[in-house]
Amino acid sequence: METITLTIDNKKVDVPRGTTILKAARQLGIDIPTLCYMELHDMNIENRPAGCRICVTEVQGRRNLAPACATKCEDGMVVKTHTTRVLNARRTVMEFILSDHPKDCLICPKSGNCELQSMAHKLGIREIPGAEIAAMSTYRKDTSPSIIRDLDKCIMCRRCEMMCNDVQTVGALSAVNRGFMAAVAPAFEQNLEHSPCTYCGQCVAVCPTGALTEVDHTPEVLRVLADPTKTVVVQTAPAVRAALGEEFGMKPGTLVTGKMVTALRALGFDYVFDTDFAADLTIMEEGTELLDRLNRYLKGDKTARLPILTSCCPGWVNFFEYYFPDLKEVPSTAKSPQQMFGAIAKSYFAEKIKVNRKDLVVVSIMPCLAKKYECQRDEFSVDGNRDVDFSISTRELAAFIKQANLDLNNLEEGEFDAPLGESTGxxxxxxxxxxxxxxxxxxxxxxxxxxxxxxxxxxxxxxLEGVRQAAIDFDGLEVRIGIAHGLGNARKLLNDVREGKSQFHAIEVMACPGGCIGGGGQPLHHGNSEIIKARAAAIYEEDRKKPLRKSHENPFIIKLYEEFLGKPNSEKAHHLLHTKYFEKKKKIIVKQ
Amino acid sequence: MSSIKIELRQEDVSKIKEICASFNNDPQELINVLHKCQEHFGYLPAEVQEVISTELNVPVAKIYGVVTFYSFFTMTPRGKHPISICMGTACYVRGAEKVLEEFKKELGLQVGQTTPDGKFSLSSLRCVGACGLAPVVMIGDKTYGRVAPDDVRNILKEYENY
Structure with a gap:
């Protein structure tokens, strides 16, 4: 590719033709501020509406200022990134954005982690001229089972719209209205609950302000922890331990499994268990189901549906229930690890410790916002008592730990409790x-x-490629496997299944880019995909360190089947550990 | 936004499909499809947008975004007698705003609204090309020139029995 040379802030830099000023500057270590722009380059995700104009720069010979994110470098170009004209323009842009933004930073859930707040600080904004007379939007808040939308805080960066439409192909959110009322919303400004939203939470993961946040379940958790009549059990998802440390200033990719266990015990949980145990259980059920379908298929049984699709991810389940209801018999019937854990905790474990399921509270710590919705699904409760009572995100757990005056950095390494805390790699x-x-x-x-x-x-x-495939030799039998992360990638594989063109025997889908490590409930990556890669490396490191690395070797899983379930896919296992899927009817509800 | 829940009849659905098909169900043609649909139905209720969404394979949220962005598109049905007040430069300097205020007061409407009985709707537009008659008001196809605020009540009286 042709290389061109330009000068930025008196430094020369060589870049391939087609490079933007923003990227060329970054190559020189010059960090031009951006607000709407966001890139996760390992996943080919880029948001570049060139809408906010914070990144303007002065280009010699050009009349107006050039947005660095959207202006391509030219050979011999001379760019200045911090002239008086540039700094004044940036400040004016910021003042305009802030004039139409609520000034409730003190009590905003995003405070301290807000890109708008940081930008105001960076640009040294000390007053907002005309703030008292400026028009403001007046949207009501929308609270869904997982996500809260507070549109008065929307700055129209359109990152959420890009994630929802281009990456996830869910199409729940779009820019609507004009001027001060411009915001990102579902069709007809209905609530998220009446949209195709899957609660994957990727909109929340990229929102620079407090416009999109999660429903906080920590107050409920605090209440049950203080109730002496309740036995409170906690389960932690695998991706949490690879990211929680970031909220305490640790390097991305730092594993904090033991410290997290100690923190949870200090918070007052009676039993600290591991969703990884339920993940092993999921493998027993889902793996058996895969082999069963595969063997039947090979024997010519036409009722055996292949490929089998994984069903651990609640965002993904919501997606196919909405967009591919005709294929709802194809995914594995195995519940997700979160729900398997709840079902076993409130049956097997409750019996073991002789506690009525109504007095046993199961809390999950998840990297995910869709898990909040999942645990509220009707089919996952018995007589109105949920298998998993509350689900809180990695971010909520971090805040909870800080409120308890604990610093994860200073905690001892703890061990999970038995029996539901033992897991394999x-x-x-x-x-x-x-x-x-x-x-x-x-x-x-x-x-x-x-x-x-x-x-x-x-x-x-x-x-991290969006769609991957591999053939694994099962001693002469070639098992063809497909993998997709991000719902847009999943849609491609699903379209093939629908058209009967899929060559795979099994397909894994995770709704979030990178899988759960990039989940909507994780510490915010602020557009740095290196963080997601570091978390993946941490997960594989934890796997390597485990003495047992195959689910069927987990001694507590073996015991659970011996004592309680019989064998995988037994009637009892089916009753407790499997589910079915529903068509999510498109409801047209017009705003009153 | 007021509530307009309409039931589409089968022939309405067929009409929308026909319009979409005439543009090869091409998502790029969304705005043209919306124009044609508004021409046919007079407005673009949610249900019409839903059908277009299915036909063009565009999320309905996107369609709603386009409908709310362009002021020409409306989700409110126009009245039997749509009133348009020209707010172009010539009309504006000759007092169109006062005329508009008078219509608002007489009908109890804001711009973009329709009377509950569906008789009148109120809109403002830019230059109808009759600047010599400024300020100009159009009701349906009929043009009224040199309208003064005092004329408004008499103009509306003409439609009493229609």
Whole structure:
């Protein structure tokens, strides 16, 4: 590719033709401020509406200021990024944005982690001229089971719209209205609940302000922890331990499993358990289901539907229930690990400790916002008592730990409680794209062939490409596997399934880019995909360190089947650990 | 936004499909499709947007975004007698705003609204090309020139029995 040379702030830089001023400057270590712009380059995700105009720069010979995010470099160009004219323009732009923004930073859920707030600080804004007479939008708040929308705080960066439409292809959100009332909303400004929203939370993950936040369940958790009649059990999802440390200033990719356990115990949970245990259980059920369908299929049974699709991800479940209801018999019927955990905790474990399920409270710590919705689904409760009572995100847990005057950095390493805290490396890798299917392969291979696996790491299933495929040799039988992360990528594979063109035997789908490590409930990445890569590396490191790395070798899983469930896919296992899917009818409700 | 829940009849759905098909169900043609649909129905209720969404394979949120962005598109049905007050430069300097205020007062409407009985709707537009008659008001196809605020009541009287 042709290389061109330009000068930015008196420094020369060589870049390929087509590079933007913003990227060329970054190459020189010059960080031009941006607000609407966001890039996750490892996942080919870019938001570049060139709408906010914070990134303007002065280009010699050009009459007006040039937005760095959208202006391509030219050979011999001379760019200045911090002239008086530029700084004044930036400040004016910021003052205009702030004039139409609520000034309630003190009590905003995003305070301290808000890109708008940081930008106002960086630009040294000390007053907002005309703020008292400026027009403001007046939207009501919309609270769904997972996500809160507070549109008066929307600055029209349109990152959420890009995630929802271009990356996830969900199409719940779009820019609507004009002028001061311009905001991002579902069709007819209905609530999210009446839109195709899957609650994947990727809009929340990229929102620079407090316009999109999660529903906070910590007050409820605090209440049950203070109630002496309740036994409170907590489960932690695999991706949480690879990200929680970031909220305490640790380097991305720092594993905090032991410190997290200590913190949870200090918060007052009676039993600190691990969703990874339930992930091992999921593999037993889902892996068995895969082999069963595969064997029936190979014997010519036309009722055996292949490919089997993983069903751990609630955002993904919502997606196919809405967009592919005709395929609702295709995914595995296995519940997600969160819900398997709840079902086992409130049956097997409740019996063991002789506590009525109504007095046993199950809290989950999840990297995910859709899990909040999932635990509220009708089919996951018994007589109105939910299997999982509350689900809080990694971010909420961090805030909760800080409120308890604890610093994760200073805590001892703790151990999970038995029996629902024991897990294998296979359960850990559920937290990253490709992990569920790799865990399934480790177990399904040994069950199918009766032989021991020579290698445990299936690196061909790993990585960050949006759609990946691999063929695994099951001792003569080639098992073809597809992997998609991000719902737009999943849609591609699903369209093939619908048209009967899919060549795969099994497909893993995770709704969020990167899998759960990039979930909507994780510490905010602020557009840095290196963070997501570091978390993935941490997950694989935890897997490598585990003495047991195949789900079927987990001694507590073996015991659970012996004592309680019988064998995988038994009637009892079906009753407790499997579910069914529903068509999400499109409801047209017009605003009153 | 007022509530307009309409039931589309089968022939309405067929008409929308026909319009979409005439543009090869091309998502790029969304604005042209919306123009044609508004021409046919007089406005673009939610249900019409839903059908277009399915036909063009565009999320309905996007369509709603376009409808609310361009002021020409409306989700409110126009009245039997749509009143348009020209707010072009010539009309404006000769007092169109006062005329508009008078219509608002007489009908109890804001611009973009329709009377509950569906008789009148009120809109403002830019230059109808009759500047010599400024200020100009149009009701349906009929043009009224040199309108003064005092004339408004008499003009509306003409429609008493229609």
């Amino acid at each position: 296979a359960g850990v890798i559920f937290g990253t794209t490709g992990g569920v299917i790799e865990a399934a392969v480790r177990t399904a291979y040994e069950i199918h062939t009766g032989k021991k696996l020579d290698r445990i790491d299936f690196t061909e299933l790993r990585g």
